[in-house]
Amino acid sequence: MSLATLLVLADGRLPAGGHAHSGGLEAAVAAGRVRDVGDLGGFLRGRLHTTGLVSAAFAAGACARTGDFRDLDRGLDARTPSPALRRASRAQGRALLRAGRAMWSLPELGREPHHPVALGALAAAAGLGPREAAVAAAHGTVSGPAGAAVRLLGLDPYAVHALLARLAPEIDRIAADAAARTDDPVDDLPAAGAPLLDLGAELHATWEVRLFAS
Incomplete structure (x- = not known):
């Protein structure tokens, strides 16, 4: 592994x-569910244990693959009921x-x-393993919204990064669990859902004016 x-x-x-x-934070802020650093901490932890868990497992699985990724891609489609979130995920995959x-x-x-899937394949091409791919995936699901929170709410960036530091052990644990499941069938991989993120994404996609794409 190369750190x-x-x-x-x-x-x-x-x-x-x-x-x-x-990562759904803009919609959560507009709905009044995230107003301050305390609310943001709950949002990030919830996102880590749902979207982060799923993303880590699929990134680890893609990193361990040497061939066809289509079943992983279909598995993520099945776990992403929001069309807006599916589009956002694929747009980010393309850009990555x-x-x-x-x-x-x-x-x-x-x-x-x-x-x-793109992240896992990219990690493998870079010489990293499934656990590292899972760390990058899980970390990204919380670091993105954390950065957005500073812009959307004007929060103290030191306090926001303190939240990320406190989440680091959970990120490591989720990544380790994900890396241990690379041999599992796609249907057996985590499918933790976050209905408010799905609903928020669909509402957010209808806004004429927004700061973030998703």
Whole structure:
């Protein structure tokens, strides 16, 4: 494992369009569910244990693959009831592959794979393993909304990053569990849902004016 390579992959400055997505936070802020740092902590923890868990498992699974990724991609479709979230995931997957191809040689993944599938394949191409792919996936599901919170609510960035630091052990634990399941059939991988994120994404997609794409 190369820790430096993992940092490159998980860096929020990677030109893969992640800064344009709030992970559902913009809709949660508009609905009044997230108003301050305390609310944000609950939002991030809930997102980590739902979207983060699923993303980590599928990224780890894709990293362990050497061939066809279509069943993983279909599995994520089945776990993403919101059409808006499916579009956002595929848009981020496409953008990530574009950045990844500038750095490493990638396998054929189709035109628009889901983001966790693209992330796992990119991790493998970079010489990382399933656990590192899972760490990057789980970390990304909370670091993106955390950054968006500073912009949307004007929160103290030190306090926001303190939340991320406190979540680090949970991210590691989720990543380790995900990496241990790379041999599981796709139907047996985690399917934790977050209905408010799905509903919020559909409402958010109808807004004429918004700061983030999702």
